[in-house]
Amino acid sequence: MAVADAPRDGWTSRRAFLLAAIGSAVGLGNLWRFSTEAGTNGGSAFVLFYIFCVILIGLPVLLAETLIGRHGQSSAPESVRKLAAESNASKHWGLIATLGVIGSLLILSFYCVVGGWVLYYIWVFLGDMIQTGLAGGAFQGRPAADIEGLLPNLFGDARLMVGCGLAFLAITAFFVARGVSSGIEWVASWLMPAFFVLLVLITIYGLATGAASEAISFLFTFDFSKLTPEVMLAAVGQAFFSLSLGMASMITYGAYVGRDVNLAQTSGIIGGADTMVALIGGLCIFPIVFAAGLSVSAGPGLMFQSLPVAFQAMPFGSLIGFAFFIMVAFAALTSSVSLLEPSTAWLKQLTGLNRLATTLILCGVAGVLGTLAALSFNELADFRPLAFIPIFAESNFFDALDGVTAKIMMPLGAILVCIFVGWxxxxxxxxxxxxxxxALHQFWRFLVRFLCPIVLGVIMVTGLMS
Structure with a gap:
């Protein structure tokens, strides 16, 4: 039996909800994952289909999740159960949100490991800036191999890896423990505007000093011959993951929204802002990469290895690198906060404990899992926790967490949300x-009932087969 809440904390304004929801959607997925996916999937063809998928897949599911939360005005599982009860449906539908709550906590545990890498690079660029000054390029006099080796060196230092990840988790916990209006809203209201300012300034600098025409052509000169089934699948997956769907975050954030807010309009704004950040992020990263003569298909190493090398050849490279990773940290923090909040709201309601206590308990769980994930790059590199499952047989702890949540829990949760809302x-x-x-309402209902669950089912099956 859930324990009744005290008067609920919520967003103080529509603007606060928009910034928090945009902050949830805008994260490492927009900067690190989007640039990686665009670089390895042909650029413009991927971008065009990605925008198409945001409109037809991402926005309908986003609206479905936020309306569940706003109707229920409670934790994600309880909101689903309330709507199910009022619809004369089984209370067990609440399990779809419970799946999302658990998934978000699992994602948080390894997301903070990557957030720790960002903190490490902030420290590295700050140290370089102090040592060499502002005017020249970053890491003056050091060979490119040394700069590319920063990330492998971090991976090889177990204590540093764990410490950086736990530091990022502690920062996340601090703001979630302060509550919705005083903590989560504060983070979004200050860090998201700062993020946008830094993103625009660094993009302008990159376009002015880098290979702007080459980057623009790569991203926006659409070559339909490159639109292969693999590229389309990657674009659909990016659109889905970028909007933080299937992990109960948007259901939870929707519960704090007032009745005066038009959820369809705000969902459109959130999706538009998220897409805009991804595109501007591409214009921020690719001119610098092209100007340095580096490969755009470097995969996950594009942000953490290729870009630092590119900053070496740029005027004010240390300063730009420092500002870039500060910007990435802002985006990562607003997303990590949204990953911790669903389980915090749920456990607080379930147990009656205060917010500080529930935050500390959940961060303890995430901290243990995150430590194991961080050690996957060094001390536990040979540990295969899911060796008994063929598709995860070769996955270390970090990859297993990523694989289970991305390939199973998130798409399954979103499919069930579509079935629940649509049928x-x-x-x-x-x-x-x-x-x-x-007609717009009827079109949305068609998408939620038919197109979205089918496409998400394809993503899930394909992911499990890959």
Whole structure:
């Protein structure tokens, strides 16, 4: 039996909700994952189909999740159970949100490991800036191999890896423990505007000093011959993961929204802002990479290895590198906060403990899992926790967490949300919340009932087969 909450903390304004939701969506996925996916999937063809998928897949599911939360005004599982009960459906539908809550905590545990890499690079660039000054390029006099070796060197230092990841988790916990309006909203209200300012300034600098025309051509000169099934699947996956869907974050954030907010309009703004950041992020990264003559298909090493090498040849390279990773840290923190909040709200309601206690308990769990994930790069490199499952047989602890959540829990959760909203929940209750009218409402219902679950099912099956 859930324990009743005290008067609920919530967003103080529509602007606060928008910034928090955009902060949840805008994270490492927009900068690190988008640039990696665009670089390895032909650039423009991937970008065009990605935008298409955000509109037809991402936004409908985003609206479905936020309206569940706003209707329930509670933790994600309880919000689903409330809507199910009012629709004369089984209370067990609440398990779809419980799946998302667990998934978000698992994602947080290894997300903070990557957040720790960002903190490490901030420290490295700060030290270089102090040592060599502002005017010249970064890491003056050091060979490119040394700069590319920063990340492998970090991986080889178990204590540093664990320490950086736990430091990022502690920062996340600090803001979540302060509550919705005083903590999560504060982070979004200050860090997201700062993030956008840094993103625009660094992009302008990169376009001015880098290979702007080459980057623009790579991203926006659409070559439909490159639109292969593999590229389309990658674009659909990026659109889905970028918007933080299937992990109960948007259901939880929706629970703090007032009745005066039009959820359809705000979902459009959130999706538009998230896509804009991804595209600007591409314009920020690729001119610098092209100007340095580096490969755009460097994969995950593009941000943490190729870019630091590129900063070496740029005026004010240390300063730009420092500002770039500060910007990435802001985006990562707003997302990590949204990953911790669903389980915090759920455990707080379930146990009646205060927010500080629940935050500390959950961070203890995430800290243990995150430590094991960090050690996957060194001390536990040969540990295969899911060796008994063929598709995860070769995955270390970090990769196993990533694989289980990305390939199973997130798409399955989103598919079940679509089925619940499209087929199970009372249509009158859904219509009261979604903010759509006429043909647009009917089109949204078609997408949620048919197109979205089918496409998400394809993503899930393909991911499990790869």
């Amino acid at each position: 199970i929940a009372d249509a009158r209750l859904i219509d009261e919340e979604n903010g759509l009218d006429g």
